[in-house]
Amino acid sequence: MIRLIFAAVLIGVIWWYLRKLRKLPAKEQKKAYWNVAVAALIAITLFAVFTGRMHWLGGVIAGVFALGKMGIRYLPLIKFLGKNNVFGNPTFNTPHLKAQVDLQTGDVTGEVLDGPMKGKNIADLTNEELAELHCYYKDKDKRAYYLVYVVMQRRNTQAHSQSSGQAGQKTFVDAGNLAVTEAEQILGLEDNYSKDDVIAAHRRLIQKLHPDRGGNDYLASQVNLAKDTLLKHLG
Secondary structure: OHHHHHHHHHHHHHHHHHHHHOOOOHHHHHHHHHHHHHHHHHHHHHHHHHOOOOOHHHHHHHHHHHHHHHOOOOOHHHHOOOOOOOOOOOEEEOOOEEEEEOOOOOOEEEEEOOOOOOOOEHHHOOHHHHHHHHHHHOOOOHHHHHHHHHHHHHHOOHHHHHHHHHHOOOOOHHHOOOOHHHHHHHHOOOOOOOHHHHHHHHHHHHHHHOHHHOOOHHHHHHHHHHHHHHHHHHO
16 A cells, blocks of 8 residues: 555656646756656655665665766755746747746747747847847737847847837836736746745746846736736635
């Protein structure tokens, strides 16, 4: 019975972890998959030690070898239980653009869903293509318009300087409201979250995206709006 419970818990944790991996940028997924493998190895080793199938010294050696071999600073199981883990990179969806901000680097990646560069990764666009896309979205999709501006600002292009008078406003009222699902994606929340979860997720993101911390006005405004949207939704 204990083995069945352990197996069920392990499978459930791995399934939950793999779902989280989909939110990571592609370049981080390989490292995260290694984390899954090491976490599974450590869990199996601990189970073998506790059930007497392996001497405790052998368990210690196996754990040290796994951590040293993979070069991991922290146990993955401890990392994803914390509030400041690698998961929850905010995702910003609009009808024309899907973008994700890497909280570690500040880079913006994502797919152009509609427009002149449809199907391309926004991070791969040239400055000229970004300027064209920025102009195209101006009257069609304000949120996509501002997201392109964020990429342009990161690159500090001439196009950014030309558009800063338009996109550099502080309120972004014309970007419109967020749907609940959009707000959840921005804050990295799924089902069965509480108001405390919303507040904690907002605090974590705003620390990274606030302009005073090297972030961006628009992204910070969307994080604030996402918090307000979900708190209102929860009543």
